Amino acid sequence: MLQRLGIEVTEVRLPKDLEGLDAVIMPGGESTTFAKLAVRFGLMEPLRSFVNQGKATWGTCAGLIFLSKDIGRDQPTLGLMDIRVKRNAFGRQIDSFTAGLQIDSIEGPPFPGVFIRAPIIEQVAGNVEVLCTLDDGTIVAARQGNMFVTSFHPELTDDTRVHEYFVALAESCRPKAA
Numbered sequence: 001m002l003q004r005l006g007i008e009v010t011e012v013r014l015p016k017d018l019e020g021l022d023a024v025i026m027p028g029g030e031s032t033t034f035a036k037l038a039v040r041f042g043l044m045e046p047l048r049s050f051v052n053q054g055k056a057t058w059g060t061c062a063g064l065i066f067l068s069k070d071i072g073r074d075q076p077t078l079g080l081m082d083i084r085v086k087r088n089a090f091g092r093q094i095d096s097f098t099a100g101l102q103i104d105s106i107e108g109p110p111f112p113g114v115f116i117r118a119p120i121i122e123q124v125a126g127n128v129e130v131l132c133t134l135d136d137g138t139i140v141a142a143r144q145g146n147m148f149v150t151s152f153h154p155e156l157t158d159d160t161r162v163h164e165y166f167v168a169l170a171e172s173c174r175p176k177a178a
């Protein structure tokens with residue numbers, strides 16, 4: 001999706017892979033596995049310091065969980081974003097669904113939100129801005145400064161609008177040349 005927007009991308013697996021990057025995406029997957037691997041490969045502190053430098057960071061689904069301060073259970077997370085999260089809030093894999101979403105700052109028709117064993121944001125604190133809720137008020141996207149999270153998977157659609165939003169965020173977080 002980013003390449004379609006003309007953005008150069010690389011995979012981050014080890015701390016040295018973060019060098020020189022403007023932004024990072026913590027993808028979907030399985031947050032318990034992320035935590036194990038990030039601890040084992042020494043990525044926790046390098047990722048925290050990357051985010052704390054104010055560089056744009058997007059967590060989708062498991063990535064959202066990984067950025068959160070409170071997930072209500074004992075599982076390592078980066079613990080950076082002032083949100084309380086509930087994992088697997090819609091049920092199991094078979095309960096996956098797509099919903100048309102209105103997302104703040106994203107114009108045009110409803111965005112196709114793909115939810116796969118998705119978490120929800122139960123509570124936000126500090127200066128967290130809610131960007132999207134389902135019809136029943138459930139929070140599924142939010143931003144806190146340079147951190148952006150979605151409980152759905154924009155990369156599984158053909159719609160690049162959320163990626164465009166993130167690229168604009170990354171531009172705005174980039175240190176200005178003196």
Ligand code: GLN
Nearest residue numbers: 028029030031061062117
């Ligand atoms: N259920 C997964 C978790 O708890 C997240 C699923 C996903 O990223 N699609 O980590």
